[in-house]
Amino acid sequence: MLAIVSHIAIGATDLVAAFLFLFGLKRMSSPATAASGIRVAGIGMVAAVLVSFLYVFTIDAAARPHLVVNLELAVAALAVGGVGAWFVGRKVAMTAMPQMVAIYNGMGGGAAGGIAAVELFGTRAHGTTQLVVTLLGALIGAVSMSGSVIAWAKLQGVLGKPLRFSGQRILNGAVFLAALAVGAWIVFTAPGGIAPVLPVATWIAIFFGIALVFGILMTLPIGGADMPVVISIYNAFTGLAVGFEGYVLGNPALMIAGMVVGAAGLLLTLLMARAMNRSVANVLFSNFGDVPAKAKHGAITGTERETQASDAGIEMRYASSVIIVPGYGLAAAQGQQKLYEFVKLLLAAKVQVRFAIHPVAGRMPGQMDVLLAEAGVPYDLIFQLDDINADFGTTDVVLVIGANDVVNPAARSDKSSPIFGMPILDADKARQVFVIKRGQGKGYSGIVNALFYEPNCAMVYGDAQAVLIKMIEAVRGLGAAAA
Amino acid sequence: MTADLTMTGFVALYIFMLAGFAGWVIIGNVPAILHTPLMSGSNFIHGIVVVGGLFALLNASTPPEQAIGFFAVLLGAGNAAGGYAVTDRMLAMFKSSGSDGKHPGTARIHHLKKKG
Numbered sequence: 001m002l003a004i005v006s007h008i009a010i011g012a013t014d015l016v017a018a019f020l021f022l023f024g025l026k027r028m029s030s031p032a033t034a035a036s037g038i039r040v041a042g043i044g045m046v047a048a049v050l051v052s053f054l055y056v057f058t059i060d061a062a063a064r065p066h067l068v069v070n071l072e073l074a075v076a077a078l079a080v081g082g083v084g085a086w087f088v089g090r091k092v093a094m095t096a097m098p099q100m101v102a103i104y105n106g107m108g109g110g111a112a113g114g115i116a117a118v119e120l121f122g123t124r125a126h127g128t129t130q131l132v133v134t135l136l137g138a139l140i141g142a143v144s145m146s147g148s149v150i151a152w153a154k155l156q157g158v159l160g161k162p163l164r165f166s167g168q169r170i171l172n173g174a175v176f177l178a179a180l181a182v183g184a185w186i187v188f189t190a191p192g193g194i195a196p197v198l199p200v201a202t203w204i205a206i207f208f209g210i211a212l213v214f215g216i217l218m219t220l221p222i223g224g225a226d227m228p229v230v231i232s233i234y235n236a237f238t239g240l241a242v243g244f245e246g247y248v249l250g251n252p253a254l255m256i257a258g259m260v261v262g263a264a265g266l267l268l269t270l271l272m273a274r275a276m277n278r279s280v281a282n283v284l285f286s287n288f289g290d291v292p293a294k295a296k297h298g299a300i301t302g303t304e305r306e307t308q309a310s311d312a313g314i315e316m317r318y319a320s321s322v323i324i325v326p327g328y329g330l331a332a333a334q335g336q337q338k339l340y341e342f343v344k345l346l347l348a349a350k351v352q353v354r355f356a357i358h359p360v361a362g363r364m365p366g367q368m369d370v371l372l373a374e375a376g377v378p379y380d381l382i383f384q385l386d387d388i389n390a391d392f393g394t395t396d397v398v399l400v401i402g403a404n405d406v407v408n409p410a411a412r413s414d415k416s417s418p419i420f421g422m423p424i425l426d427a428d429k430a431r432q433v434f435v436i437k438r439g440q441g442k443g444y445s446g447i448v449n450a451l452f453y454e455p456n457c458a459m460v461y462g463d464a465q466a467v468l469i470k471m472i473e474a475v476r477g478l479g480a481a482a483a
Numbered sequence: 484m485t486a487d488l489t490m491t492g493f494v495a496l497y498i499f500m501l502a503g504f505a506g507w508v509i510i511g512n513v514p515a516i517l518h519t520p521l522m523s524g525s526n527f528i529h530g531i532v533v534v535g536g537l538f539a540l541l542n543a544s545t546p547p548e549q550a551i552g553f554f555a556v557l558l559g560a561g562n563a564a565g566g567y568a569v570t571d572r573m574l575a576m577f578k579s580s581g582s583d584g585k586h587p588g589t590a591r592i593h594h595l596k597k598k599g
Contacts, residue, residue, distance in 0.1 A: 089568025
């Protein structure tokens with residue numbers, strides 16, 4: 001009786017939770033309601049977690065003797081994992097958001113893989129369909145976990161340059177096929193099937209090992225500039241894995257939440273890839289960034305012209321229109337507050353100031369929007385590529401801050417460039433371009449930027465925050481002199 | 484147990500199909516400005532995996548199962564709690580020029596811009 005009531009309570013609560021997730025996600029898709037959207041989804045999560053303790057009335061006979069220990073373990077795991085991640089998530093700098101999303105996503109993938117492992121080692125999956133779905137979820141979850149950890153390490157700077165070697169794609173393909181082969185072997189040798197040679201548990205362990213290795217190998221060669229797409233696709237992967245394990249556990253809330261995230265993540269990934277004019281397969285397998293090291297860029301002549309921060313600041317003060325193009329360098333220098341301070345000075349001097357955001361600026365889609373929002377920049381000053389690109393030709397000054405590939409005109413003109421065809425912000429069409437850059441040399445992706453050699457472009461070398469402070473002082477100095 | 488939630492393969496496929504469609508449509512017309520919080524928010528939503536982890540852990544009957552179940556719950560809880568924390572922080576910062584800049588967390592957003 002208690003078991004039936006528990007089942008109904010869990011089923012009903014999960015249904016409500018699934019609704020709240022969808023409703024919350026819908027609210028999150030508009031700036032005005034977004035903040036309440038996450039809270040709505042949060043209520044669903046808390047309810048679903050609390051009610052799942054009713055599982056104690058429904059557990060297998062085999063697990064009864066372990067109930068007290070299992071409950072203690074559950075509470076401890078919830079407390080340590082939940083409180084720990086909560087604390088870190090509250091403390092971490094806004095600029096570190098991409099790697100935080102990567103690591104939390106990897107945790108979700110690991111959890112899905114763990115559920116699959118319990119089902120597989122405990123031989124709980126019944127029938128070929130369940131077994132296949134469990135294994136698929138295990139594979140995707142494990143790849144998402146190890147891949148996300150590598151993505152985190154790259155963004156955090158723990159791992160440096162992309163690791164590439166000849167025959168890499170063949171090796172990766174072979175490892176992937178090996179995972180599929182071992183998975184198929186487990187299905188065929190399942191109880192009632194052919195003799196497994198090694199114990200089934202060993203094969204399962206091998207399967208997980210190969211899947212984890214594949215996630216690492218697949219992510220290692222991908223350049224840092226492509227990490228937004230990679231995080232997004234692993235986010236979709238984890239969603240799929242959760243959905244599959246939800247099916248195995250007979251839990252529709254997991255199935256719905258997982259598949260919604262899988263589809264949403266897939267669409268987001270495609271949008272991002274399209275913004276770079278590349279296919280997702282091209283991002284994952286093309287070893288992007290390798291090319292410029294080998295290819296000769298004979299088309300670029302001339303030298304980079306340097307100017308002082310104060311001169312650039314004053315020129316903007318007397319311009320009538322300024323467009324600011326922020327990139328990862330702004331995030332790295334934590335310069336967003338100083339940038340808005342500078343922008344407020346320009347606005348006070350009746351300069352029209354707008355921000356132009358490229359879809360893949362930074363290390364995550366929309367990262368620049370979040371940074372500017374953190375500094376307090378109103379979002380009606382912020383424009384996306386399609387909305388502002390036509391205006392560069394009539395703009396006095398463009399200030400590029402720590403962005404590189406997204407303003408490289410080679411994407412329009414140079415067929416040999418690896419980014420040829422990628423839509424870019426046409427910063428070079430403005431009357432004057434200033435580029436704040438940490439130093440001479442190539443950007444994160446390693447591609448030479450033709451913009452820097454244009455006659456209407458001047459470079460301001462230095463840390464973005466330090467440069468902006470100088471610009472602020474220069475413009476303030478003008479005001480003081482006039483008064 | 485008569486009130487169980489077992490389902491046939493086709494019912495599962497219908498659920499997957501409809502949920503996938505819902506996710507696609509909901510994200511379809513989101514402005515680019517919300518891409519990062521939305522990725523983070525959907526990341527939070529798959530934190531529901533913690534419920535599956537709890538089910539696996541509570542049904543564990545051997546030490547390896549208990550150990551793996553423990554880690555599944557630990558990681559799932561991290562996914563959910565961390566995902567919520569960062570998403571909430573990001574979304575609290577969005578505001579338009581019509582709002583008071585001093586309290587971004589409580590600021591109201593006065594108007595919307597629709598972007599593809």
